[in-house]
Amino acid sequence: MGKERNIGIAMDYSSNSKVALKWAIDNLIESNSGDILIIIHVLSPKSDQTTNKQLFEDTGSPLIPLEEFKDINVTKQYGLIQDPEVVNILDMASKTNGTKVLIKVYWGDPREKICGAVDDLKLNSLVLGSRGLGAIKRVLLGSVSNYVVQNATCPVTVVKGK
Template identity: 35%
Template sequence: MGEEPRKAKLMVAIDESMSSYYALKWVLQNLKESINASGNPLYIFMVQPPSPISLSVFNASVAHARLPCPILTNTEYSNSFQDQMVSKGILEKAKNICAIHGVKAETMAEAGDPKQAICNAVKKHNISLLVLGDPEVGKIRRALLGNSSSHYVDNASCSVLVVKKPE
């Protein structure tokens, strides 16, 4: 007998920008039936900033070796905790938007560089389609620094859809 066709898995990468929420809403309005028919949830992924760890060096008692010892200051811990809470709130908001549209969603967050983390998550979860909001940057900045969307088109192991918010 033939193999069963692979069920599509969609992932929307979000952040606090309006363009990522627009992309999520676009997916829910235009791909809702496909998502529900696949039997898979809509994966919502967010990248948190990496934890700020200060490296302090001290002398060990044996042979006076210098060993790095990560130390998190109260301010850094507070900022890291705040980032996690903000991320959790953004993901919950996105999940609630999905529920309102009748789509089951699963949220995921990882800390690190967004370009690497998103590509890794796509591969790890066998995503078929990555959906991104068009970054809200000016034409000059885009010309000078490039477009992060093109990074995902070139490096993600799936198809990439960039949803542009109307002006």
């Protein structure tokens, strides 16, 4: 039983971010170690006009415990759409591994907000999924994972989808 770690997972509910979540739970979380799994959501400031966004746009939401996150009204307050598959995965990790699960919502550019979250949440490790863009699309569209790998101040694992 070692020192507890803060492990961040960037989540956008895509199939690749779900693969990254499962990978992190299977490969990084140790049973009864006191590890804290922090799910990081970054929403577009233009698409979300909730009151909570207006309150927490600069700093991000308070940390939301999994039990509160399961309440659909709480997720709606933050402009999130609840994904039952993700909630089940998190619930199972919490119950079987004794892992504490927290959720944090940010608004803005995912690249900058995810890198900011590393320092804000004092993450020991960050895991994110990759869309698997080819070289040309990556140049044209930019790559969140490339940016985060180059700029984050903690170890980053990029998990590619199938």
